Amino acid sequence: MKISKKVKEQTRIRLLEAAVDVISEKGFEKASMREISRRADVADATIYNYFSTKEKLLYGYCEHVQQQVMDELMSIEDFHEYSLRDQLHQMTETKLTKWLPAREFLTEVFSYTFASPATGNELLSETKNLSKRMFTDLLDASIEAGEIPEQPYQDLLPRLFWDYETAILAYWLKDTSDEFANTTKLLDQSSEIVGQLLIGGVVGKTLDMFSFLFRTHVLQHMNSLENLFADPEIMAAKRKFMGGEA
Amino acid sequence: MSTVPRSQLARSSVVGSTAVKIGLGKLKTKAKRPFLSHENSEAADQEQLNSEAELLFKAITQLRGTAVKLAQFLGMETELLPERVRKELAKSYHQVPPLNRVLVGKVIENEFGSRPDKLFKCFDPEAIAAASLGQVHQAELDNGTSVAVKIQYPGIHQTIESDFKLLRKIAPQGINLLPKSTRPTKEVLDNAITEVESRLQEETNYLLEAENTQWFANNLQIDGIQVPCVYENYCSNRVITTELLTGVHIDQWLETKPSQAVRNQAAQRLQSLFRNSIIKHGRIHADPNPGNYLFKPDGRVGLIDFGCIKTFSNQFVEHLPSLLASICNGDIDHTLKTYESIGMVISTDLNSDMRDSLAEFTHWIAHPFMTESFDFKENNTYTNQAHELMQRLNSMPTVEKIQEDLIFFERTSYGLFKIFERLEATVDLRTGWNLPAL
CATH class of the missing domain: 1.20.5 (Single alpha-helices involved in coiled-coils or other helix-helix interfaces)
Incomplete structure (x- = not known):
């Protein structure tokens, strides 16, 4: 029986969501592929057609979040009218919102990546690429519109931005303030700095x-x-x- | 008056007692420093003030929200603060960094589950005004009604907490900037800060404010005074949506050179609003900050921001007219008795100096009531005279307990008189109080 692409995609997402549940509950080490597939209502063996390892599930969800962020930003009708600073702020804010239901899971992602940086780096490459494409697209549009000057080291900027977002996520995971108010404040203020750096072309100038x-x-x-x-x-x-x- | 939520009463009492304590603190510090040469200390204070005030208050204005609220609070006690400090604080009203559209969107989405552009037919991401703990945006409901949406700074309660931590650290230095004679003790200061903080935390409850706004919209029927109605479906703990009132702030309005008659009419309306609120409802809009009044070209006035409401006790409302009457009669003994009947505690052994000062003070209060209509243009120093009188009264242990309701009454009418002075209006203050014939 041929399974349609749509059904396949639905199963994939169901597996990812089940992985979030199980890993959040038991931790990455103790979570088993079998339990995840059962939680997703998928036959035990089928899960391997989608994700050959537990690590791939872990990072697969990161990609899923990044994809959701993109969809969400595309659904904001006047997003292209935002200033670059606001666009980047919105991007990171949306990322936090999308991670919110899976915050415990994200903690697992961080600790696993910290323990095995090489694997993490490799399996995160798709997510990073998507993030890079999104960031570069915003940056290019902003340069075309004359909002910010040409950025001489554009290849470097998406990586810096990725690191910035990662730092914000890390801060958020440790944030114990009510409604994560401290993260909101940090993000608001730091995105102002990011915006100013880009407007001034500071990264390029510094490297120059x-x-x-x-x-x-x-x-x-x-x-x-x-x-x-x-x-x-x-x-x-x-x-x-x-x-x-x- | 029975409809008043209990927390509301508790909330108002906080401010009242703070004012009393600050006042008492003034007396205490004065009593403790009898040997210091007055002139020397004043000069030293002024010098220090000039060099440090700006620095300190620059730091304070960085505190979004809290500073504005604190400025408002301290602004209530204008006579307590030196001119320079007041100026720096006043600036903070306008220096609040605005929320960008991302945060505005975040708040709306958190509260109502959809983005502002989906929730409203249209929503202007640029704020039209700064509010004490948030900012105001213009929007349109699906049925085409224009509304004002007040949005609270996300995490402001958290900010308030950390701001106050900081404030506790810098406040002792800030206090040193005040002239020695008006410097409160550490204990008084700590209490005041704690009380302002808890009051601020309560003010973050926008639902209560929405409730108050609706109450005034339902109950205040005064010709030419407009209170916005509330759209409950668009209200939450962090957002208040009301009818959008048109009109401009006092300075802008005066720039359009409204005629004397129209200015008089506007002032008279504000006066009726104040008197009716007390006599009919025992409940007033107790924040006479000029920013809370919107003037229309024809002299109608819109009333906004119901964050600070004061409900008076039955006892106070009942005795107030007779208090004003005896003040106008100039009978100091009877006045003292009436003061006591509303709950003031006044020293029993008044010497002649104290009596004179008190008489002068009551004479000052009576002054605008002693004519059919009082011309605030001719008497444009009227409110400023209060400063010296208050200082003189404060230097004597005449008053042991100031009745809280009276503080709110005086403060609100003082604020209104300030506005009347700016309007250069002639206002009939007598009508409605049952005062003795002239």
Whole structure:
């Protein structure tokens, strides 16, 4: 029997949601694939057609959240009229909202990724790519509209933004304030900074400055080192000094 | 009066007692410093004040929401604060950083389950006004009604908590900026801060405010005074939706050069509102901040922001007219008796100095009631005279307990008189109080 694409997608999401439930309850280590598939009302073996490992379920849900964030942002009719700062703020805020029902699960994602960064990094690549595409799209639109200047190191920016969002999520997981008010405040204020950095093209300028410093000063010193080594007289003098007792 | 929620009574009493305590604190500090040369200490205070006030209050204005509310609260006790400090605080009204559309959307979605553009037919993401603990947006309901949506800063209760932690740390230094004679003790200060904090936390309950607004809309029927009606389906703990009133704030209105007659009419309406609220309902809108009145070109006035409501005791409402009457008669002994009948405790052994000061004070109160209609343009220093009189009264242990209702009555009428002075209006203050004939 051929299963339609739609049904397949529904089963996939059901499995992810079941994984969130089971992993939230028992922790990643103790959760079993069997229990997840039963919770999702899927035959024991079928789960492996969708997710070959438990890790893939863990990170599959991250991708699912990122996808939901994108759908949500696309459903806001006047989203393109927001300022870039507000768009990024909305993006991160939406991410928090989407993670809210699975906050315990996210804690598991963080601790697993912390324990096995290589696996995490590999399995998160799809999510990161989607995040990068979303961020780059906003940035490009903003540059086209003349809202912010060309950003010379655009490849770097999506990665920085990803790290920023990860830091916000980490802060949120530790936030014990009522209704996560502290996170709301942090996000509000930090997105202002992010916005200002982009408007000023600061990341690019900073890197420009570093490379300028590097070229003019560090390389200069490299040259003088080269000269040092190349200068036989000094080398000789040094040897002579060091070999004083000879 | 029986319809008043109990928490409302409790809430108002907080402010009243704070005012009393601050007042008493003034007396205590004065009593403790008899040997300090008055001039020297004042000069030193002023110098310190100039150099530090700005710095300190810049820090305070960073505190979103709390600062505005605190400024309002301290603004009630204007006579207590030096001019410079008051100016810095007044600025904070306008310096609240606005919420961006993301946070506005977040609050609406949290409260009603859908985004503002889905909940309303249209919703303007730009705020039209700052409110004490939030900001106001214009929107349109599905049936086309224009509404004002007041949105509370998300997490403001949390902010209030942390702001007050900070405030407790900086307040002792702030207090040093006050002239020595008006500096409250640490204990008084701590109590005041705690009480303002709990009152603020209560004010974050927008449902209560919505209830109050609706109560006034139902009960106040005064020609030319408009109270917005409340749209309950769009109200929650964090959001209040009311009818959108048109009109402008007093300064803008005065710029349009309304005629003397129209200004008089507007002022007279505010006066009727105040008197009727007390006599008929025993309950007043107790926040006479000019920002709470919206003036229309024809002199009609809209009343907004029902966050601060005061309900008077039956005893107070009953005795108030006779108190005013005896003040107008200039009979100091009878006045003292009436003061006591509403619950004031006044020192029994008044010497002649104290009697004189008291007489002068009651004379000041009586002054605008002693004419058919009082011209606030001619008497534009009337409210400012209160400063010196109050200071003189405070320097004597005449009054041991100020009746709380009276504080609210005086404060609200003082605020109204300030507005009348700005309007340069002529107002009949006598009608309705059953005062003795002129």
